[in-house]
Amino acid sequence: MRNETSIHVSHIDALSDAMVCTGFHPADFARNGAYFGAMSGHAQAVRRDGSAALDLAYTACGRFDGFWEWDLSPWDVAAGTLLVLEARGHVTRIDGTAPGVDGRSILATNGRIHGEMLRTLDF
Helix, strand or coil: CECCECCCCCCCCCHHHCEEEECCCHHHHHHHHHHHHHHHCCCCEEEECCCHHHHHHHHHCCCCCEEEEECCCHHHHHHHHHHHHHCCCEEECCCCCCCCCCCCEEEEECCCCHHHHHHHHCC
């Protein structure tokens, strides 16, 4: 709930209409830059905010349509994963396997664009 109103993920149906976000340390740009570029070529917009917990909360509230990131800690993803799931979103690892709080990777979406994001990040 936010301001006594239930939160819900967005209703965007296509990645081309979606605003998605990610995060990575600038020193890791060599690894993540290609994924950022690939997603930029498919999504309406891509943002890099710097707080996985906030990005997951914003995805749960429908402000972002999807979020992906690698190399996080449990405290970065545990609460946000629950928020997205409770808001009727979908959460997996970036490879599509079951989510975990170990922080290896996370892909959280409104559910409607999850498959498109998985395919875009699979190279």
